[in-house]
Amino acid sequence: MTDHDTQSALSFRAIRQSFPGLAGEPPLPVLNDISFEVPRGKFVSVIGPSGCGKSTLLQMAAGLLKQTAGQVFHNGILVSDVNRTIGFVPQQAQLLPWKTMIENVEFPLLLRGVKAAERRARAQQAVDKVDLTGFEGHYPYQLSGGMQKRASIARMLVYKPDTILMDEPFGALDAQTRMVMQHDLQTMLAAEGASVLFVTHDITEAVMLSDSVVVMSRRPARILAEVPIDLPRPRDMFEPHAIPGFAEAYDRVWSVFRSELKVRRAA
Amino acid sequence: MTDQLATRPAEHRSLRQLWAPLGRGLMLAAPGIIMLCGWQYASGRLIRESYVSKPTDIAKRLYELFATGEIWPSLAVTGKELVLSYVIGVTLGLLLGYALGRAPRAARIVEPYVMAFYGIPKIALAPLFVIWFGIGIWSKVMLAGTMVFFLVFYNVYAGVRSIDREVVNLAMVLGANERQLGRHIYLPAAAPFLLLGMRMAIPYAVIGVIVGEFTSSIAGLGLFINYASSTYDPASVFAGIFILLAFVMVMNALATRLERRLLRWRPSMQGVPPEAS
Numbered sequence A: 001m002t003d004h005d006t007q008s009a010l011s012f013r014a015i016r017q018s019f020p021g022l023a024g025e026p027p028l029p030v031l032n033d034i035s036f037e038v039p040r041g042k043f044v045s046v047i048g049p050s051g052c053g054k055s056t057l058l059q060m061a062a063g064l065l066k067q068t069a070g071q072v073f074h075n076g077i078l079v080s081d082v083n084r085t086i087g088f089v090p091q092q093a094q095l096l097p098w099k100t101m102i103e104n105v106e107f108p109l110l111l112r113g114v115k116a117a118e119r120r121a122r123a124q125q126a127v128d129k130v131d132l133t134g135f136e137g138h139y140p141y142q143l144s145g146g147m148q149k150r151a152s153i154a155r156m157l158v159y160k161p162d163t164i165l166m167d168e169p170f171g172a173l174d175a176q177t178r179m180v181m182q183h184d185l186q187t188m189l190a191a192e193g194a195s196v197l198f199v200t201h202d203i204t205e206a207v208m209l210s211d212s213v214v215v216m217s218r219r220p221a222r223i224l225a226e227v228p229i230d231l232p233r234p235r236d237m238f239e240p241h242a243i244p245g246f247a248e249a250y251d252r253v254w255s256v257f258r259s260e261l262k263v264r265r266a267a
Numbered sequence B: 001m002t003d004q005l006a007t008r009p010a011e012h013r014s015l016r017q018l019w020a021p022l023g024r025g026l027m028l029a030a031p032g033i034i035m036l037c038g039w040q041y042a043s044g045r046l047i048r049e050s051y052v053s054k055p056t057d058i059a060k061r062l063y064e065l066f067a068t069g070e071i072w073p074s075l076a077v078t079g080k081e082l083v084l085s086y087v088i089g090v091t092l093g094l095l096l097g098y099a100l101g102r103a104p105r106a107a108r109i110v111e112p113y114v115m116a117f118y119g120i121p122k123i124a125l126a127p128l129f130v131i132w133f134g135i136g137i138w139s140k141v142m143l144a145g146t147m148v149f150f151l152v153f154y155n156v157y158a159g160v161r162s163i164d165r166e167v168v169n170l171a172m173v174l175g176a177n178e179r180q181l182g183r184h185i186y187l188p189a190a191a192p193f194l195l196l197g198m199r200m201a202i203p204y205a206v207i208g209v210i211v212g213e214f215t216s217s218i219a220g221l222g223l224f225i226n227y228a229s230s231t232y233d234p235a236s237v238f239a240g241i242f243i244l245l246a247f248v249m250v251m252n253a254l255a256t257r258l259e260r261r262l263l264r265w266r267p268s269m270q271g272v273p274p275e276a277s
């Protein structure tokens, strides 16, 4: 048992993934030797070009996809089957259409056999936290895309998992709501100390939320850099540019990202 | 339109709202009434009355049948056959469709056989069913039940199979075990298909039972209609047909209510504004 196993919430070891190509075509290599850690209680963001395999990494940590090679450990345990102890906010909100919003939020508690009254109370708290109060009885088709996404976040918050996977959770939100949600996420994490693996396209968001940013290349993806972000917490999500050191941190991530853009332009 | 309504005095509005459902009912009934009037006019003038009877005679005959109680024994037998065949067919169709939907490996082996049986015109089996299950109600229950079964089975099977793998995956990550997946994911996802199958099966249950009774029987509405037509009594034939029609309409209305209740979560179920429907 190595040091990694006891220190890390999530640990990706030499992950490779290729998907079978269409008939007659060679397999599509997506991930090429990816290794990184999400230390316990830390917030790690993954950024990279669209289609480079970020969602694929989260699928592996959730135990929904068997990687071609390599291993994923969650709290030191090899992920070999569906991971029922991790929190997952998928890229598409994926609420159950036949349940109302609050029933969706309650669902993980229902599955864990929590009594109805406590279930309702805890779900209500989570709903209030994501600012969906008043829409409890609405069915998913009656909610906007951003509201569905927030409900999906509430559904994850409600059972307080110690490790959380979030796939572009704030992508569908307007700038204001987004900042509020980022602020609330930071506050909540400070209180509960969960470990987070967070996928985003937005460098500002990655820098503001993270302890460390993993930058991936285009497909077949490698890790270009792991940039540590040691800005003091709590950070004021509404005024990123007022934070001393923000500009430097942003530039370090951006310069790695830009090198990838140059390659593309030359090609 | 809405704006106009809003600016009108309140009593006008409530009066309008009172009339609206009545108006809609009239719209719905109009084609039927026109047809009946046309029938009444044509009978004896354009077509021989002994071929098509006429609505007033049929109404009179219907009244007689119920007033004298002559129809009740037939109704009771046919009703029992219909209910039994429908309940048995739906239950078995749901159970087997669900089980096979959840077991794709077994389904691959069983499906071609089921498909082959599905392809057999069940009506052609009616005489055989009489040999197998006797002249009483069970030959009819089995014939109609088989037809109901296949419709419900195929719809439920397709429904369970059509479910989005991603939804199942997510439910598992959220903590669902196999039993919970069935209760909270597969069954609700298959519900629209089940209801579609149940609705499609209603006329088939009637066809199966009546054909069974035509083939050979000792009681029932089919026998009544068969007897009436062999004694050149068109009013009674149509009276029997109208009773069947009423039965199908009532069943359909029940199915619609069930659908409204169970499929509240689907946008299509309430997409039509009240004025337009």
Ligand SMILES: Nc1ncnc2c1ncn2[C@@H]1O[C@H](COP(=O)(O)OP(=O)(O)OP(=O)(O)O)[C@@H](O)[C@H]1O
Pocket: A019, A020, A030, A049, A050, A051, A052, A053, A054, A055, A056, A057, A091, A219
């Ligand atoms: N089940 C699958 N079968 C075949 N190919 C797949 C499958 N899942 C993903 N891919 C391919 O793997 C690549 C990475 O997909 P992934 O969804 O992980 O990208 P991503 O980095 O999350 O992109 P985005 O930022 O646009 O969400 C894509 O090229 C996609 O076509």
Ligand SMILES: [Mg+2]
Pocket: A054, A055, A056, A091, A167
């Ligand atoms: Mg993605």
